[in-house]
Amino acid sequence: MDALHISNSLTRQKEKFEPINPPFVGMYVCGPTVYSNVHLGNVRTFLTFDIVYRYLQHLGFKVRYVRNITDVGHLTGDTDDGEDKIGKKARLENLEPMEVVQRYTNDFHDVMNVFNILRPSIEPTATGHIVEQIESIKKIIDNGYAYEVNGSVYFSVRKFSDDHPYGELSGRKIDELMNNTRDLDGQSEKRDPLDFALWKAADSSHLMQWPSPWGMGFPGWHLECSVMSTKYLGETFDIHGGGMDLKFPHHECEIAQNVGANGVERPVRYWMHGNMLTVNGRKMAKSEGNGFTPEELITGNHKLLDKGYTPMTVRFFMLMGHYASTLDFSNEALQAAEKGLAKLEKAVDTLNRLAPTSGEGNFDANAFGEKCHAAMNDDFNTPILIATLFEGVKAINGAAAGLVALTAQDIATLQATFQAFMRDVLGLQAESTSNAGGGDESETGALLDLIVDMRTTAKANKDWGTADKIRDVLSAHGITIQDGKDGSSWSRG
């Protein structure tokens, strides 16, 4: 494809991407609720939109990427008097709610860094936008789509659906929803089970609460995303992303709120949903007890893991599947990713030392680069991109083996393409396996050259014992010796 196409969840079509105000692009992604450590499934979603962000920038768009932090707890249960998650955690650990928020926000940021996921342009918090949320509720009430009961405000879905479509994104119909709504525990003040809260009254035991025209309380969960996306990206903007599990009710309610407050019929042009990471076919989730943290993954300290894996291995593993498909976690898949990534890294290294042919080249480096673009243009198809990169690997290794001829220009093009797609777009950075802190690179390199040289002498003398000992010891330190026709060389990893 010669232009970027995106699968739009709203229309269920693959559509050509045309920003509202090129070269600017506005993108909003639902961030985490910071009441616990993020697990790997969460990471997958943020990785998905990291790729979108990176590729849009690669294409030259000026992207304003907004990803919120949900730091209001919301309710643990379905009842009107449920405790909020952050408040509950604060009580359990004897902390201020904001201490809980800060702790898990820090954790979230650390994890994002470890996986080389870029920071958004703006990272707004729900608590920082209480005023805007209250203003938004007033507008919705004024427009006739919300009502107040005992200090709480609810959105009237039925009233809204008389004037506007509701359920378009998730493909739900009001009548079906009616029949399938579960009976709530406790009585609800809602006039209709389909209604959702914009503002909840809080009693004195509730730790996080703010004054409002309706009394002390806190905002409903869906509202913050509507308000913050509108504030920073406008009443209509280009891309809204999030996990598949947020499609309903969260995103559906967001649309209703935006339309209800601002009257804009289609606030978001392209809706994108990342699919779930599964374990043994089931969604990774805290409640399932099958989730593990990035730290457990890296150390391998978890019953589901045979060993630890590096962050880049995990990143590569996730990118080997398309974001819109479920991806099943398994040790074998991780191991395959580990080896595949090592092969890729090794080829990049080989590429940098490759001697160009003096004659004609027989590899079309330009076509290779275009193929990489085509893969990403087709709805960010990272598995195809990776498969294409391996075609480049084959050419590089073929050149090293003397089977493929690459001109200096070909090599330069290959280097630029690997830099652009492997490093910049896929965000796969080289992981140093050397024991850091042991002097500078060139010094170590000179020593290794000397050792390899000594081993070559030993080999020439058929002193296999010495030669093998050098190889084994270096290997134990992560240095691999390669013997070729024209002598030996070393590499890390």
Add this chain to the structure above:
RNA sequence: GGUCCGAUGGCCGAGUGGCUAGGCUCAGCUCUGCAAAAGCUGCUACAGCGGUUCGAAUCCGCUUCGGACCUCCA
């Protein structure tokens, strides 16, 4: 119960009407003091049944199995 989605070789995972996906694994070969790496070759699949078509993994129907959402969720 309702809505939606999926089922691809030993494993993971693309593809969506005709053309090699790719990675990993396994076997053989080349290279090599041995090994590793690399290269070459092989194993070559589309849940089942029926239909549409010159032609289907790809479209339609049914069956079986699995999953997501309908409640907080990335």
